Amino acid sequence: MKQPRARRAATKGPVRLAKAASPSYVVERFSLDNGLRVVLSPDTSSPVVAVAVYYDVGMRSEPQGRTGFAHLFEHMMFQGSASLGKTEHFSHVQGNGGTLNGSTHVDYTNYYEVMPSAATELALFLEADRMRSVAVTQENLDNQIAVVQNEIRVNVLNRPYGGFPWLMVPPLLFDDFANSHNGYGDFVDLESSTLEDAQAFFDRYYAPGNAVLTVAGDIDSAQVRGWVEQHFGDIPARPVPERPSFAEPPLAQEKRAVEHDRLAPAPAVAMAWRVPDPADLATYLPYVVLAEVLTDGDASRLQERMILNDRSATHISGYLGLLGDPLDARDPTPFLLEVHHPEETSLDAVVATVDQELARLASDGLELPELDRTVARMTARYLREVDGVLGRATTMSVFEQQRGRAELVNELPDLLRQVVPAQVQEAAATLTPDTRALLELRPGTGEDA
């Protein structure tokens, strides 16, 4: 399908984005009798296909004593299934020219393949096979516990700033165990995980009715629909767990904590606020835009002031969601600001500057050109993300799962364009010191202090 294109010539001033910057990907959906929801998005421009399965279970659903289990279980889904032995899932995908992975998030766990389109049915078969039945042995469970522990060592324990701030902020910002616990997992919890735990987790959360399957790329819809019915259709329906509310009231007062990092050579600070429920995009998107106004590039408020001008910081980032994707988590979810700064700049000075800039935005607002250029780049970055079949399939999956609306893949640029300066100003006004969690990371062991 030919995409409409923006026609506006370049100008010295900001480009007012025409509606034409919206993509127009095809969205087709159907459901199987067992409850599996399916989204198809044909696009024949390259002979490749992405197949993604999103299960509506993530770190938030882990019970006490089983921290890290959602992620450990993700590893188990590669260890064998009804028709496939250990490592066979990998060899069928890679050995036919594809790539694959899975990942565990706060609210979902996903699995995906990107393959030559000739392998579409194969990819569907592989996903159906492990949705039908995961086949875990004690040996494989023990092996993957060791692998996951090494994953945590390489990403957290042997790494400066490891887990900063995504593992450190939740216990400060949230009270409920579901929101506040370590989603990578405590080693004791991981080691005490059993085969019975795995089967129970699979039975409860990996029901077909708790999943969304998306196929995007070089496909014939009718043919793929037939394959989906053939391979997934006879997976028995199971009850779909009701997702509890994990909502928490905002912080009543500021909370602070200090983490010592013996591997880190310089200090850093993370500030986090709870934001409105992402379910209401009209209220939520101004916060997403605000993060960019503050931190995207040399012309953003905090980078220009703190890195370019007064040099009080060396690295600044701001984003929604613990893992940095603003549109992949449900309520509650944080607005995060992360500042790395030299020892010579005091924490108080950094915090005071951030507060000043937030207060300035809250009182004076921002002019349209600043908003427009911010949204222009956000839109371009988003389009770049969905240009690849995998980015498109994952974006559509999470929209369909959490909002019942894969069409948002096409609508998001317009929704961003509808954000007005007053909304960004109002969002900034809510990020006050008395409702924030502030996590200070200090280099060293803390023992010589």
Place this chain on the structure above:
Amino acid sequence: MTTVQKRPVPPLAKPRPAKLPVVAERVLDNGLRVLAVRRRGVPLAELRLRVPFAGPTGRGGRSDGHAFRAQAQLLGDTLLSGTATRTAAQLAADVQALGGQLSASTDADRLGFGASVLVSGLPGLLDVLREVLTSATYPKHEVVGERDRLVQELAIYRSQAAVVAREALLSRMYGEHPYGRELPTAEELSEVKASQLRSLHGKRIAPEGSILTLVGDLPPSRALDLVETALSGWTAAGKAVQTPPLPAPPDGPALLRDRPGAVQTTLRMSGPAPSRTDPDYAAFGLANLVFGGYFSSRWVANIREDKGYTYSPHSQVEHPPAGSRVTVSADVSTPTTAAALLETVYELGRVATTPVGQDELDQARRYAIGVLALSTASQAGLASTLSQLAGAGLGVEWLRDHPAQLAAVTVDDARAAAARYLAPNRLTTVLVGDVAQVEAPLRTLVDLEVG
């Protein structure tokens, strides 16, 4: 767990071959080579520009390689800090308003620009690029500020075990050659002055020898015209400098660097590899995949999926122009360090001395052909792939010809290439870990230098 009847794996459909992209090319009067491809999809354009930027070997005197590297690093980091008509913040705001992003950086071989922009903003982005190339000002305040920031960032960068290992490995392999140290020290950076950057810019940022690649949803002829209009006035007279030839690979014991209390040991083994134009390239690529170049490899099956020593073992090939290298990487838990090295040497030795199976080879072959097609399936992927190929002197036809080369590799070819490049005694070994815990077990296997 549950017993379920096995089902047959469905066969593949008839593959639909990717169309070879049509590349339009124009060499401007100033010597700049421009490649343009139309790729429909999102209304974006992707731009890559490679400018040769190699430095000298050795230190001290008039051709101090380390001093050059420090200047080049800071030049890349401050190139966008101001032009004749824009401050750093104005430049950033202008690019942002076009729906664009623009970055510049240098390495031991080149200065590289990467950009993406809404197609509507392409003329504006090219105008910014023209200004940067022809009138970057390197304002003193920005250069000094960025220099200080870079010192901090490098300290953070060098606190990572993977970086400690990479720097030790490259230094051991290449010594005083520019590849021996990718990043400057704080002391070397402190010597750099804004005036030196202006001078270096004038001497080295020249269109002759540079290649600009543009992929996007616009007609190639229009893309070429836009580039020509914007950049034909870029006329610096500098000359492209080639990276000096590499020294012979070193002999000597494995190097163990201390990281007290580390819960993992960072293991790296590296040696020369064939370049993309070497007759061994296809066979070596497949042998490397069979050994450890992708998840479905022997080494991953052994030290991860069987023994659980590590999370992400990987054998990767890099192609810097003066000489390609293969690097075997794994971060292994401290108590399993020696055992992991033993298995690694075993798997390297096995692929170098015994035949690979036909099935293993065929699987690796299909993977290599498949991921090549995947790498060109987006505008950004196609732009990066074409730019890299052009930098290696290869055209788009390589995307068609390389699969044919892969298809022709035999079991004997793969073993011969493995023997040449993956034999463990040809590789330079570096480990970064807790010496107190890993030295003694490692000494049962290899000669070791601790330092």
